Amino acid sequence: xxxxxLTVLDLSLFLPGPAATQLMADHGARVIKVENPRAPExxxxxxxxxxxxxxxxxxxxxxxxxxxxxxLDLKTExxxxxxxxxxxxxxxxxxxxxxxxxxxxxxxxxSLSADNPGLIYCSISAFGQTGPWRDRPAHDTATVAAxxxxxxxxxxxxxxxxxxxxxxxxxxxxxxxxxxxxxMALNRRHLKGEGDFVDISMFESVLAASPNIMGPVxxxxxxxERLNERTHGGNAMLNVYETGDGQYLALGGGEHKFVEALFExxxxxxxxxxxxxxxxxxxxxxxxxLRDTFRTRPRSEWEKWFVGRDICWSPVVxxxxxxxSEHVLExxxxxxxxxxNDHIGSAIKFAAEPAQIRTQLPAMGxxxxxxxxxxxxxxxxxxxxxxxx
Numbered sequence: 001x002x003x004x005x006l007t008v009l010d011l012s013l014f015l016p017g018p019a020a021t022q023l024m025a026d027h028g029a030r031v032i033k034v035e036n037p038r039a040p041e042x043x044x045x046x047x048x049x050x051x052x053x054x055x056x057x058x059x060x061x062x063x064x065x066x067x068x069x070x071x072l073d074l075k076t077e078x079x080x081x082x083x084x085x086x087x088x089x090x091x092x093x094x095x096x097x098x099x100x101x102x103x104x105x106x107x108x109x110x111s112l113s114a115d116n117p118g119l120i121y122c123s124i125s126a127f128g129q130t131g132p133w134r135d136r137p138a139h140d141t142a143t144v145a146a147x148x149x150x151x152x153x154x155x156x157x158x159x160x161x162x163x164x165x166x167x168x169x170x171x172x173x174x175x176x177x178x179x180x181x182x183x184m185a186l187n188r189r190h191l192k193g194e195g196d197f198v199d200i201s202m203f204e205s206v207l208a209a210s211p212n213i214m215g216p217v218x219x220x221x222x223x224x225e226r227l228n229e230r231t232h233g234g235n236a237m238l239n240v241y242e243t244g245d246g247q248y249l250a251l252g253g254g255e256h257k258f259v260e261a262l263f264e265x266x267x268x269x270x271x272x273x274x275x276x277x278x279x280x281x282x283x284x285x286x287x288x289x290l291r292d293t294f295r296t297r298p299r300s301e302w303e304k305w306f307v308g309r310d311i312c313w314s315p316v317v318x319x320x321x322x323x324x325s326e327h328v329l330e331x332x333x334x335x336x337x338x339x340x341n342d343h344i345g346s347a348i349k350f351a352a353e354p355a356q357i358r359t360q361l362p363a364m365g366x367x368x369x370x371x372x373x374x375x376x377x378x379x380x381x382x383x384x385x386x387x388x389x
Contacts, residue, residue, distance in 0.1 A: 001028025253312025
């Protein structure tokens with residue numbers, strides 16, 4: 001597999017760091033997860049994440065599979081000694097402490113790279129390691145709000161307030177950027193023999209995902225006027241419409257051929273010139289027509305109507321429907337392990353050396369003794385760590 005032979009030390013919790021390191025584990029890396037024996041990985045807890053399969057939370061199963069767990073209290077002399085010994089042997093460290101915490105613990109990049117100059121050290125935080133906001137506490141929704149994205153995430157019909165986005169985009173975008181940064185740094189190390197520090201901000205990961213909506217801000221020095229913008233409800237062909245049974249469908253492509261196929265099929269070719277033009281007022285009459293038209297039939301009938309027509313569209317399905325689909329199953333994005341537990345598959349599909357997902361989950365500290373045996377530690381430190389389990 002692509003990352004075979006790589007060892008990753010994962011000090012992160014919750015989603016951004018663990019999702020990145022699980023991807024690395026799925027593609028062959030050895031990932032050693034460090035857990036505080038007094039405060040283990042929070043996603044293990046059914047109190048916080050109540051949906052379970054096979055005695056483990058669905059969240060934990062889909063962010064921690066294929067990893068090893070070592071239990072270390074980094075505030076103890078023995079725990080810190082073990083961490084430093086581990087850091088001398090690994091290729092990558094991923095952490096998601098608040099800025100400054102790793103330095104106070106003596107496990108920051110400067111400290112660890114002194115003994116391991118080829119180390120790639122990735123820090124994931126809400127707003128980054130520098131700047132006036134670095135110490136602000138935040139998780140996903142707050143960073144998305146700070147990036148201006150909640151303000152434009154509203155119903156394209158009516159005047160709703162900001163809506164919570166259905167997936168934790170700051171968490172996952174920062175996770176994928178962390179993986180990208182780590183792999184870039186590893187390539188540089190391969191060429192130059194040097195490690196590097198990778199600073200990933202959840203907030204900035206959302207900003208970086210915004211090039212297609214920045215026209216009004218960069219070109220007009222103003223906030224978007226939502227219903228005049230192509231991706232926020234001002235384009236007839238990039239919109240969401242209610243059907244006659246209270247369900248919804250989405251149109252998702254405004255190229256000329258798609259516009260013609262839709263409006264000629266609905267008997268209104270006169271709308272084609274306006275809808276192929278700029279978003280905004282010129283689309284509003286067509287949008288009103290489509291809202292009225294799509295409400296005349298249930299979703300199931302519209303699904304039949306769209307068959308064979310060259311139009312970018314989809315029914316708005318529930319999360320449950322989406323994960324039952326034949327396409328999801330055939331491409332392995334949902335699969336079951338030997339015990340019947342469900343897993344999210346790998347979305348990175350190589351022709352050669354594809355992911356070989358190891359579905360086993362580590363108990364908290366399960367590999368502690370085994371990993372300690374690999375380290376140059378005193379017997380007193382080893383005993384202190386094991387006694388603390």
